[in-house]
Amino acid sequence: MHLHRYERIWLIIGGATLVIFLSVVGVQAFATDAHPPGSLVTVDPKTVTQEAPFNKPSLTQVGPKEYKAVMVARMFTFQPGTMEIPVGSTVHFQITSPDVVHGFEIAGTNVNMMVIPGHINRATYTFNHPGEYLIVCNEYCGTGHQVMAGKVVVK
Numbered sequence: 001m002h003l004h005r006y007e008r009i010w011l012i013i014g015g016a017t018l019v020i021f022l023s024v025v026g027v028q029a030f031a032t033d034a035h036p037p038g039s040l041v042t043v044d045p046k047t048v049t050q051e052a053p054f055n056k057p058s059l060t061q062v063g064p065k066e067y068k069a070v071m072v073a074r075m076f077t078f079q080p081g082t083m084e085i086p087v088g089s090t091v092h093f094q095i096t097s098p099d100v101v102h103g104f105e106i107a108g109t110n111v112n113m114m115v116i117p118g119h120i121n122r123a124t125y126t127f128n129h130p131g132e133y134l135i136v137c138n139e140y141c142g143t144g145h146q147v148m149a150g151k152v153v154v155k
Ligand code: CUA
Pocket: 074, 075, 076, 101, 102, 103, 137, 138, 139, 140, 141, 142, 144, 145, 146, 148
């Protein structure tokens, strides 16, 4: 088979570029142990809701106007479903899923993350305005997806 000289040169350049790109992507994906943002802790989704703290999803006060919300997102509910806090409170959310990928979006805030089985996802938000904040699942998770919601009541 006869290849034109330029054809051969460009084939080599193309092949070399491919190798370089795949190496860069491969190093970033595997060697640096990349994670989804906000979920540096991994857990076993099969047992996570049987062990502390996710066996008792709850909102607890950890300081003056500071709360910790340990939450579970599952088909098709958030636990706890409703949380009440005084205005000006900062809430540290940590949430996991024992079943499928869910979403965790607090309407009217910048809190919006995926809840991934096997990971603990975290977000912190200070509620400076009173009102009812809807928590919605914004990842399609099955037949009950549209009813999956919770709320934060800020008084
Ligand atoms: Cu959970 Cu959609």
